[in-house]
Amino acid sequence: xxxxxxxxxxxxxxxxxxxxxxxxxxxxxxxxxxxxxxxxxxxxxxxxxxxxxxxxxxxxxxxxxxxxxxxxxxxxxxxxxxxxxxxxxxxxxxxxxxxxxxxxxxxxxxxxxxxxxxxxxxxxxxxxxxxxxxxxxxxxxxxxxxxxxxxxxxxxxxxxxxxxxxxxxxxxxxxxxxxxxxxxxxxxxxxxxxxxxxxxxxxxxxxxxxxxxxxxxxxxxxxxxxxxxxxxxxxxxxxxxxxxxxxxxxxxxxxxxxxxxxxxxxxxxxxxxxxxxxxxxxxxxxxxxxxxxxxxxxxxxxxxxxxxxxxxxxxxxxxxxxxxxxxxxxxxxxxxxxxxxxxxxxxxxxxxxxxxxxxxxxxxxxxxxxxxxxxxxxxxxxxxxxxxxxxxxxxxxxxxxxxxxxxxxxxxxxxxxxxxxxxxxxxxxxxxxxxxxxxxxxxxxxxxxxxxxxxxxxxxxxxxxxxxxxxxxxxxxxxxxxxxxxxxxxxxxxxxxxxxxxxxxxxxxxxxxxxxxxxxxxxxxxxxxxxxxxxxxxxxxxxxxxxxxxxxxxxxxxxxxxxxxxxxxxxxxxxxxxxxxxxxxxxxxxxxxxxxxxxxxxxxxxxxxxxxxxxxxxxxxxxxxx
Amino acid sequence: xxxxxxxxxxxxxxxxxxxxxxxxxxxxxxxxxxxxxxxxxxxxxxxxxxxxxxxxxxxxxxxxxxxxxxxxxxxxxxxxxxxxxxxxxxxxxxxxxxxxxxxxxxxxxxxxxxxxxxxxxxxxxxxxxxxxxxxxxxxxxxxxxxxxxxxxxxxxxxxxxxxxxxxxxxxxxxxxxxxxxxxxxxxxxxxxxxxxxxxxxxxxxxxxxxxxxxxxxxxxxxxxxxxxxxxxx
Numbered sequence: 001x002x003x004x005x006x007x008x009x010x011x012x013x014x015x016x017x018x019x020x021x022x023x024x025x026x027x028x029x030x031x032x033x034x035x036x037x038x039x040x041x042x043x044x045x046x047x048x049x050x051x052x053x054x055x056x057x058x059x060x061x062x063x064x065x066x067x068x069x070x071x072x073x074x075x076x077x078x079x080x081x082x083x084x085x086x087x088x089x090x091x092x093x094x095x096x097x098x099x100x101x102x103x104x105x106x107x108x109x110x111x112x113x114x115x116x117x118x119x120x121x122x123x124x125x126x127x128x129x130x131x132x133x134x135x136x137x138x139x140x141x142x143x144x145x146x147x148x149x150x151x152x153x154x155x156x157x158x159x160x161x162x163x164x165x166x167x168x169x170x171x172x173x174x175x176x177x178x179x180x181x182x183x184x185x186x187x188x189x190x191x192x193x194x195x196x197x198x199x200x201x202x203x204x205x206x207x208x209x210x211x212x213x214x215x216x217x218x219x220x221x222x223x224x225x226x227x228x229x230x231x232x233x234x235x236x237x238x239x240x241x242x243x244x245x246x247x248x249x250x251x252x253x254x255x256x257x258x259x260x261x262x263x264x265x266x267x268x269x270x271x272x273x274x275x276x277x278x279x280x281x282x283x284x285x286x287x288x289x290x291x292x293x294x295x296x297x298x299x300x301x302x303x304x305x306x307x308x309x310x311x312x313x314x315x316x317x318x319x320x321x322x323x324x325x326x327x328x329x330x331x332x333x334x335x336x337x338x339x340x341x342x343x344x345x346x347x348x349x350x351x352x353x354x355x356x357x358x359x360x361x362x363x364x365x366x367x368x369x370x371x372x373x374x375x376x377x378x379x380x381x382x383x384x385x386x387x388x389x390x391x392x393x394x395x396x397x398x399x400x401x402x403x404x405x406x407x408x409x410x411x412x413x414x415x416x417x418x419x420x421x422x423x424x425x426x427x428x429x430x431x432x433x434x435x436x437x438x439x440x441x442x443x444x445x446x447x448x449x450x451x452x453x454x455x456x457x458x459x460x461x462x463x464x465x466x467x468x469x470x471x472x473x474x475x476x477x478x479x480x481x482x483x484x485x486x487x488x489x490x491x492x493x494x495x496x497x498x499x500x501x502x503x504x505x506x507x508x509x510x511x512x513x514x515x516x517x518x519x520x521x522x523x524x525x526x527x528x529x530x531x532x533x534x535x536x537x538x539x540x541x542x543x544x545x546x547x548x549x550x551x552x553x554x555x556x557x558x559x560x561x562x563x564x565x566x567x568x569x570x571x572x573x574x575x576x577x578x579x580x581x582x583x584x585x586x587x588x589x590x591x592x593x594x595x596x597x598x599x600x601x602x603x604x605x606x607x608x609x610x611x612x613x614x615x616x617x618x619x620x621x622x623x624x625x626x
Numbered sequence: 627x628x629x630x631x632x633x634x635x636x637x638x639x640x641x642x643x644x645x646x647x648x649x650x651x652x653x654x655x656x657x658x659x660x661x662x663x664x665x666x667x668x669x670x671x672x673x674x675x676x677x678x679x680x681x682x683x684x685x686x687x688x689x690x691x692x693x694x695x696x697x698x699x700x701x702x703x704x705x706x707x708x709x710x711x712x713x714x715x716x717x718x719x720x721x722x723x724x725x726x727x728x729x730x731x732x733x734x735x736x737x738x739x740x741x742x743x744x745x746x747x748x749x750x751x752x753x754x755x756x757x758x759x760x761x762x763x764x765x766x767x768x769x770x771x772x773x774x775x776x777x778x779x780x781x782x783x784x785x786x787x788x789x790x791x792x793x794x795x796x797x798x799x800x801x802x803x804x805x806x807x808x809x810x811x812x813x814x815x816x817x818x819x820x821x822x823x824x825x826x827x828x829x830x831x832x833x834x835x836x837x838x839x840x841x842x843x844x845x846x847x848x849x850x851x852x853x854x855x856x857x858x859x
Binding site: 008009011016018021022023025100340341345377378379381483484485487488493497498 | 706
């Protein structure tokens, strides 16, 4: 329950009077405050700076250091105050959390010192308010990456027992791990360069024979260039196959960008081999040669900067898209205008609107070739407007792209979009767990409280005190929920129990095998008539083992002596034991962590370890209190 | 010659376009048309409504709380609502915190209407404390009166079956889904039938305030539960 609304609990309880005329059942007794203290001021001395607050404020969050009895360790008898030898500036935020229910993260604070203080005071960082959460997460991520970068430098230590395949893969990914890898790295780089230069030189017109016109070198020294090409493609193919063999996940490797570039680079050669001297497709074959230039992209394995550039462009895709879209709009508008403005002038080059596109693009990007110029006055006016707006439209997205690039460059590689999704999910999951924690706390303490009542009859005071570990606030809240249960004649159960009982509403029979104490047979007609279980005599003393039998669930039926409200108790045993009785299914409850169960374990039940002890199974123990 | 005609026509087009833009600008200057949407600043001003409650002595006289109790109540109230008034949304949020498993908003709505005695859409500290004074320190008659007022949604002096059904559904909503035994659709309806059988003495289909108070005073359970929350503060 959020601490801030603790002050409204009296109101909520008072409003519960609205349910009273409607309820058919008697209400449970309200918890009394046995030792009611006047609200007092506590002094917290943090490294000399004194903070004062009400005791109730701190009690709002009983699972933190200041809200629990853990702060008694820091109590100073002489000065009657709690002394903490911690940072007073961060403590301000911590104390404000108790007061307002929201945890804030001050921007000037160092992230790791803040985390330490939170850990010390037992506050989880997920509850930082939405106003500060983004900042907190960003700083935390930066810090983590910085630490990771420091660690990566030490990561090149060779792990023992790596298979040949793994060694090869590591050699491919980190060339400076071994000399062989380095040699391989440089050789491939060299051959990429050779291949690219070959492609370029192929088209240069070489010296000509006197009687013929200039021919490109490629046609003059065909054989030489063919051999060169073959050699390069051989090397690339071998490299690709070796990478494919060494990859830990071949399917994923084949889908990666680099492997696609590799394939596209070598494929034209093989296609050319297959389709030589076929007149029909030779035109297409020539076009395929264009893809040989993709070999230059293989350099991106060798250059970090190239990879970063590629990543930047990918991450700025939206800005680039916006740029393209706005340019297209402007081009169409201005081309239309120019066409209609220049329509009348003689020998106008603006023969159609698509023809005007060229003029518009050249003008907006301030190229200005001069092959198309407007001749009319209107055309010139619109032309000048066109060039001015072109400058503006292009200038707008550029700073965004530049800043993106610099950000990525400084932080190297980040797969942060994927990670951010996971973090957000984890955070929401934790907050949801905290919320269900409150309802679970009620369910658990309901059983504890009733067990407590049962014990009271046996007047065993030590267990009593141990069980009274819930704060007054919580017990009042639970009493309120209990009243609601009585009003509507239904009980709160947790999710799993509900699922199970829902399923079993269709089942008919139950059998419970268990060691019986002194059981009596009895069937009572209840609202859940499908279950027939056995009764049980009242719990004789606390030391009786918890091998109790399940009881029938009686609501308000008058059954003579048995007419007491039967109570469910679920002892949570965190030990590895499932007592002999596996009681009909709905016994499986979640072992949720909570702070109340420590008392239950102290009950002197001998845990019976069965060979098939199941952690998740627990028992439904139903006791009738006299 | 053709070019001359086109040139003049081109210039005329330019002229017309400029005229249109100029007239639009003139209209904008005159405030007849606006290009931007309504600014958000207007909304912000309305939300900073401050309310200061009456003095401590007056409240002490009007309610049955002691000075200290009023102090405690006000501190809690002001902490959660610094502006001094609660509106319905905040009310629902606060009330929902106490019932994590179900949906408390409908019941909170009815509760809000019961507390907001002057029906101005917000509960000030005086309303709050008056309501609490009746609930915690009032006589049985006053408490039953308050409960009747809560159930009577349209405040016409009669509780009809429909009103009662609404209230009952709101209460059952607070339980949520995971209950034992599982919540059935007819449960609120049945509960309403039981209630009417008990309360509606002359079987005319509505429950008046006198029937209600009479019947409650004769029911031991209800009487006992009315005293349940007396030591809340």
